[in-house]
Amino acid sequence: MRIARFVVDSDPMYGVIEGDEVTQIAGDPFFNGVQPTGQKFALDDVRLVAPIIPRSKIVCVGRNYADHVKELGNEVPASPLLFFKPNTSVVGPNEPVTLPSFSEETSYEAELAVVIGRICKDVPVEKVNDVIFGYTCANDLTARDAQRSDGQWARAKGWDGSCPLGPWIETELDTDNLRVTSRLDGETRQDGNTADMIWGIPELISYISEAFTLLPGDVILTGTPAGVGLVREGQRCEVEIEGIGTLQNVFRSH
Amino acid sequence: MRIARFVVDSDPMYGVIEGDEVTQIAGDPFFNGVQPTGQKFALDDVRLVAPIIPRSKIVCVGRNYADHVKELGNEVPASPLLFFKPNTSVVGPNEPVTLPSFSEETSYEAELAVVIGRICKDVPVEKVNDVIFGYTCANDLTARDAQRSDGQWARAKGWDGSCPLGPWIETELDTDNLRVTSRLDGETRQDGNTADMIWGIPELISYISEAFTLLPGDVILTGTPAGVGLVREGQRCEVEIEGIGTLQNVFRSH
Numbered sequence: 001m002r003i004a005r006f007v008v009d010s011d012p013m014y015g016v017i018e019g020d021e022v023t024q025i026a027g028d029p030f031f032n033g034v035q036p037t038g039q040k041f042a043l044d045d046v047r048l049v050a051p052i053i054p055r056s057k058i059v060c061v062g063r064n065y066a067d068h069v070k071e072l073g074n075e076v077p078a079s080p081l082l083f084f085k086p087n088t089s090v091v092g093p094n095e096p097v098t099l100p101s102f103s104e105e106t107s108y109e110a111e112l113a114v115v116i117g118r119i120c121k122d123v124p125v126e127k128v129n130d131v132i133f134g135y136t137c138a139n140d141l142t143a144r145d146a147q148r149s150d151g152q153w154a155r156a157k158g159w160d161g162s163c164p165l166g167p168w169i170e171t172e173l174d175t176d177n178l179r180v181t182s183r184l185d186g187e188t189r190q191d192g193n194t195a196d197m198i199w200g201i202p203e204l205i206s207y208i209s210e211a212f213t214l215l216p217g218d219v220i221l222t223g224t225p226a227g228v229g230l231v232r233e234g235q236r237c238e239v240e241i242e243g244i245g246t247l248q249n250v251f252r253s254h
Numbered sequence: 255m256r257i258a259r260f261v262v263d264s265d266p267m268y269g270v271i272e273g274d275e276v277t278q279i280a281g282d283p284f285f286n287g288v289q290p291t292g293q294k295f296a297l298d299d300v301r302l303v304a305p306i307i308p309r310s311k312i313v314c315v316g317r318n319y320a321d322h323v324k325e326l327g328n329e330v331p332a333s334p335l336l337f338f339k340p341n342t343s344v345v346g347p348n349e350p351v352t353l354p355s356f357s358e359e360t361s362y363e364a365e366l367a368v369v370i371g372r373i374c375k376d377v378p379v380e381k382v383n384d385v386i387f388g389y390t391c392a393n394d395l396t397a398r399d400a401q402r403s404d405g406q407w408a409r410a411k412g413w414d415g416s417c418p419l420g421p422w423i424e425t426e427l428d429t430d431n432l433r434v435t436s437r438l439d440g441e442t443r444q445d446g447n448t449a450d451m452i453w454g455i456p457e458l459i460s461y462i463s464e465a466f467t468l469l470p471g472d473v474i475l476t477g478t479p480a481g482v483g484l485v486r487e488g489q490r491c492e493v494e495i496e497g498i499g500t501l502q503n504v505f506r507s508h
Contacts, residue, residue: 055309057340062406082408084338086311088467101376102464121414122355152316153406154336155465160375210356211409213342 002245003029003134004168005092006046015041017168022046030117030133030216050092051136051169052115056215058085058163059208060111060140062153064198064223071226080199080207083153085140085163085221093166093247099233100159101254103143106231109224110182110190110239113138114201115169116218123209128202131214134171137239137247138221139164139182144230164239164249165219175201179242180225185235192225256499257283257388258422259346260300269295271422276300284371284387284470304346305390305423306369310469312339312417313462314365314394316407318452318477325480334453334461337407339394339417339475347420347501353487354413355508357397360485363478364436364444364493367392368455369423370472377463382456385468388423391493391501392475393436398484418493418503419473429455433496434479439489446479 002017003025014029015022016036024039026032030052062081063069069076091097099106117133140157141164147156175194182190199207205220231237233253240246256271257279268283269276270290278293280286284306316335317323323330345351353360371387394411395418401410429448436444453461459474485491487507494500 056342059408077405079404081404081406083406084340084408084412086338086466088310088469100465150333150335151331152335152337154313154338158338159465160467211354211413212340213414215342 001034001171002168003034003051003171004048005051006048008041008046012049017043020044048093048167050090050165052165052217052219053090054087054217054219056218057212058087058089058219058221059212060085060157060221061199061204061223065192065196065225066198067192067196067226068224068228071228076198080204082208083157085158088160089158089163091161091164091249093164095164095249096252097141097161097164097249098252098254100143102155103145105144107142107144107228108182108184108189108231108237109140109142109228110180111138111140111221111224112175112178112180112194112241113165114205114220114222116214116220117216119213119215121209121213123206125202125206128205131205133216134169135173135175135244136165136169137167137241137244139237139239139247139249140221140224164247166247167245170244173243181240182227183238184229184231189229190225190227196225197222255288255425256422257288257305257425258302259305260302262295262300266303271297274298302347302421304344304419306419306471306473307344308341308471308473310472311466312341312343312473312475313466314339314411314475315453315458315477319446319450319479320452321446321450321480322478322482325482330452334458336462337411339412342414343412343417345415345418345503347418349418349503350506351395351415351418351503352506352508354397356409357399359398361396361398361482362436362438362485362491363394363396363482364434365392365394365475365478366429366432366434366448366495367419368459368474368476370468370474371470373467373469375463375467377460379456379460382459385459387470388425389427389429389498390419390423391421391495391498393418393491393493393501393503394475394478418501420501421499424498427497435494436481437492438483438485443483444479444481450479451476
């Protein structure tokens, strides 16, 4: 099932996408389940927004694809390398991203995002599926110069707009072997596969939930494959994940 | 004015503390202003809880007192060193803190916390006072072993319970010259002064707001003076800040 968040006139609503239509859901599916209202809209007549703005956190995993670890000259960490993005970093599909004022080197990073569906802590590997609501595409936008200079990555990876999410949440997905690609102005730059993750989703969520209680709507970014590179004002970046769809954003200068 | 969040029977309420009484406020003072209802309680009859659970983020500043930078063998960073704690890390005054399962070396760090009152971005240094709601005490609890091994500090400083806040928010405070102390089982361990911050609050909030939109209820932790050390199960840590009050928590094993 594809769950989207969208705007027709004013306040965002949730809906289920089927074909080129979206059927409105009553309330918030993270708390009320999926209860369609019967109200339908043509997808062309709505504006999709970020499918989730976490109430708590986005937990990200760095260096989780060996080929990307190598391209940046790093070493594979001994345990998952975790960092946070705040909820103010989220933008939606087709929403323009304003490049950060403090950086001259912003990079795209295509990533599979896991959306949490239940409050949970210390989740065993074999129970991880029970706490997942679904999956979406993410772009872990990174100010490389700030990442090098700052040591901690809060600013480099947490600026307003640094976390495009969308276009919707796919709730049924086998994530073991999915192509993860990014394109810059239509040209393929990253072409990886979730099969090459160093830590898989069950291990990641189990590990993360040892440290942090996860809340419904929290998002986990699972790392990026090789092929990252810089973006410039006016360029368009697409993140496509097999079985989900394509998240597209255009960059503008500050 | 001292604004507390407290529980009598079930749901938390906000109130204004005067002497040994607390007067209930209608709704959320971050959005509705301070409108006392007239309903009063004796402070002894209520349970104080964390004065704020941020809807978005806690932005923390590392290495902001030269004597603390020195005691850990670090160098003063060229710009404020920023990291995040998630809102799931917050606990209130007198709430027990469960030591993290993945660490054998948890340290206390007494810090002045700034609570943001208005949505803001790119705040000039001279306008910072306009966006501050008030100040409270924080304990930036840190798993030193994870901090050393992980590189990024999300796990070391973001675990459930790693951010005690309280006991209340003081809205009127000149923060230029305030004693910041911590005591472990009654024995003074840290005894610093906000006058010794490397970056003052105006510079910090201006810098932070260049990267992140700050929302009402977001919290900024401003760094810790020298004297940090480890805590054990059963110990009691107090953070006292002149003009605010004392935040106390006891540690228990996982």
